[in-house]
Amino acid sequence: MVDRIASPSDGTFDRRFVDDLDELLRWRRDVRRFRTDPLAPGLLDEVLASAELSPSVGNSQPWRWVEVRSAEPRASVTASFERCNAEALDGYRGDRARAYAGLKLSGLRDAPVHLAVCCAAAGDQGHGLGRRTMPQTLEYSVATAVSTLWLAARARGVGVGWVSIVDPDDVTDALGVPDDWSLVAYLCIGYPEADDDVPALERxxxxxxxxxxTRYRVV
Ligand SMILES: Cc1cc2nc3c(=O)[nH]c(=O)nc-3n(C[C@H](O)[C@H](O)[C@H](O)COP(=O)(O)O)c2cc1C
Structure with missing residues (x-):
């Protein structure tokens, strides 16, 4: 992993930074159309180093990054996606079915990087703090790390696509990860074919x- 250069910042941020951050949030996209060229050397490590700064219940850091480079597990995950996507299509009728069939819902075939993000349940780190009442916070912690990764990647011109249309058991079997690891996210990562400030599903x-x-209330 690449060591980050210590920042001279004192932890305060000016208006320009805040505006840039809002721009980053506006332009972060779920990407499914990737260029096939590899990421610049060290870039994935840099993004993962940023994602490591994510919050986690009890400071447990339960995320586990599995970079899937080999053809065989990649093919198994792609086959799982294709099967699950066909099953999902079966659940729609009429115009919705036609619309679903026209969506591109993964960049598995083109993305140069496949990254499975798992949650390790058995670790001692964090000494159980916060998990007695809400054990699901371990997986929530991994989701926060994915979100950080998504932004850290986008800030560097790298696109991320989250693929959840897979059977998680197919994926963990294909990767051969320890039994206590569960799949939280399967990510396609690479340079996007195009940038947009409107979600693909909206377009x-x-x-x-x-x-x-409609999502806000005061009680
Ligand atoms: C937990 C989660 C799972 C997702 N799974 C998929 C997926 O399987 N396929 C897909 O095309 N998009 C997937 N997405 C992306 C969403 O469709 C996308 O975030 C949403 O449409 C908003 O678009 P935006 O991320 O570009 O703002 C997922 C997003 C999240 C947060």
Whole structure:
């Protein structure tokens, strides 16, 4: 892993940085169309080093990164996606089915990097803090790391696509990870074919963002 150069910052951020951060949030996309060229040397390590700064319950850091380079597990994951995607299509009817069939829902065939992100349940790190009442916070912690990775990648011009249309047992079997590791995310990573500030599903007419007021209440 690449060591980060210590920042001269004192931990305060000016308005320009805040505006840039908001731009990053606006331009982060779930990417499914990738160029096939490899990432620049050291770039994945740099992104993972940033993702390591994520919060976790009890400081447990339960995420485990599995870079899938070999053809065989990649093919197994792609086959699982294709089967699960066909099953998902079966669950829709009429216009929705036609729309679903037209969506591109993974970049598994083109992305130069496949990264499975797993949650290790058996580790002692964190000494159980926060998990007695909400054991699911271990997996939530891994999801926060994925979110950090997504932004750290986008800030460097790298696209990330989250593929959940797979059978998690197919994936963990194909990767041969320890029994106590569960799959949280299977990520395609690479340079995007194009950048956009509108989600692909919105552009495709599947689902637009909705008014944020409907998700907020004061009690
Ligand atoms: C937990 C999770 C699972 C997802 N799984 C898939 C997936 O299997 N295939 C896909 O195309 N997009 C997947 N996405 C991406 C969402 O469709 C995407 O985030 C959403 O449409 C908003 O678009 P944006 O990320 O570009 O803002 C997933 C996103 C999340 C957070």
């Amino acid at each position: 495709a007419g599947w689902q637009a963002r909705t008014d944020s007021q």
